[in-house]
Amino acid sequence: MNTASVAQTGRTGARRAARGSVTKGAARVGFTARGVIYLLVGVLALQIAFGDGKRQADRGGALATLADKPFGSVVLWALGIGLAGMALWRLSEALFGAAGPDGRKAGKRLMSAGRFLFYAFVAYSVLSFAAGSGSDGSGxxxxxxxxxxxxxxxxxxxxxxxxxxxxxxxxxxxxxxxxxxxxxxxxxxxxxxxxxxxxxxxxxxxxxxxxxxxxxxxxxxxxxxxxxxxxxxxxxxxxxxxxxxxxxxxxxxxxxxxxxxxxxxxxxxxxxxxxxxxx
Incomplete structure (x- = not known):
């Protein structure tokens, strides 16, 4: 097998891995984590609208709300890991293309790269807050x-x-x-x-x-x-x-x-x- 064939085989294997069960599972956990944060932000904003908003209606406020709950630290770690999974999935889309007929177009992959950077930052901020070593998540x-x-x-x-x-x-x-x-x-x-x-x-x-x-x-x-x-x-x-x-x-x-x-x-x-x- 020549060098070109080996390289092609490697790329094919990497593409299959990127679309495998682990990456798909990471994406689904990431969507769940995103849902929890938006749900909490929406609830905090409703409290503000009705004159009872004691916390910021943003990601930091949502994380602080979770931290006060029983097993809050466990949930925070789960959210951070879930968002890291979302970042991993977006990275795989940027490198190997997304699902669908247009998934490998340059524009789609560039958008996935941007989303990877965004979710990587959000995951880092949430995990920092969960570890108690940073204020980015709660700021x-x-x-x-x-x-x-x-x-x-x-x-x-x-x-x-x-x-x-x-x-x-x-x-x-x-x-x-x-x-x-x-x-x-x-x-x-x-x-x-x-x-x-x-x-x-x-x-x-x-x-x-x-x-x-x-x-x-x-x-x-x-x-x-x-x-x-x-x-x-x-x-x-x-x-x-x-x-x-x-x-x-x-x-x-x-x-x-x-x-x-x-x-x-x-x-x-x-x-x-x-x-x-x-x-």
Whole structure:
């Protein structure tokens, strides 16, 4: 067997391993972990809407809530490991392509690479919090956003960088909401394994949850753009401040109730993805 054949055999073996049961299991555990976090963030946001929000409605607040519960440390470790599994799965997609006919296209693999970096960071922050050796997991998303914005604004061309990043996040939010409304998630689900009742429930959670998640992204991006235009980093908002800003709209706290309920739905939708997602 020549060198080219050996290399081809190695690549084929690696691709099969990347799509094997271990990687698929890691993806499903990762979706479950994501669902828990979104569910908790949504509940915390609902508490804020009804005037009882003592904790930040973001990842840090969710982790702190879990830490106070019986066996909270065990759950935190499980979440961190689950999110690490999600990162591993996204890395395998970036290297070897995702499921589906278009999974090996450069654009899809680039998006998977970006998601790998995101989930790797989130997994690290959760595991650091679980180990009690870091504050990234529990730190305020608002403070982090303001600090990062302030540092970038000091760079040459910092206003443009923050502004472009904000536009990118806002556009991504609109894209997420639009795809949810069009039910594009159908392409990734094993619909034939669902009963009509379950499929209807998944549609409700996918559309409502995806739309709410997109609205939050779009609003956070808009605040970043405003911070860049005004050269005021304090106008950048993390997840908690973004959610609280919905209270200041003409709809008052009811808009936050709708968005928070949508985040809860997205948490439930993530559980459905863990069960029926093609990976």
């Amino acid at each position: 305020s998303s608002d403070k982090q956003s303001k600090d990062v914005t302030a540092r970038v604004l000091e760079w040459p061309g910092g206003q443009w960088i923050v502004g472009v990043a904000g536009v990118g996040v806002a556009v991504a939010g609109l894209w997420i909401a639009g795809r949810a409304l069009m039910r594009s998630f159908h392409d990734k689900l094993k619909l034939h394994e669902m009963s009509p009742r379950v499929r209807k429930l998944v549609d409700v959670t996918g559309v409502g949850g995806g739309a709410a998640r997109g609205v939050v992204f779009a609003a956070a991006g808009a605040f970043a753009v405003r911070a860049a235009v005004d050269y005021e980093p304090d106008k950048a908002k993390g997840l908690d401040d973004t959610l609280r800003s919905f209270v200041d709209t003409p709809l008052g706290p009811w808009l936050l109730v709708l968005v928070a309920a949508g985040l809860v739905l997205f948490g439930v939708f993530s559980f459905a993805m863990a069960r029926w997602r093609r990976v």
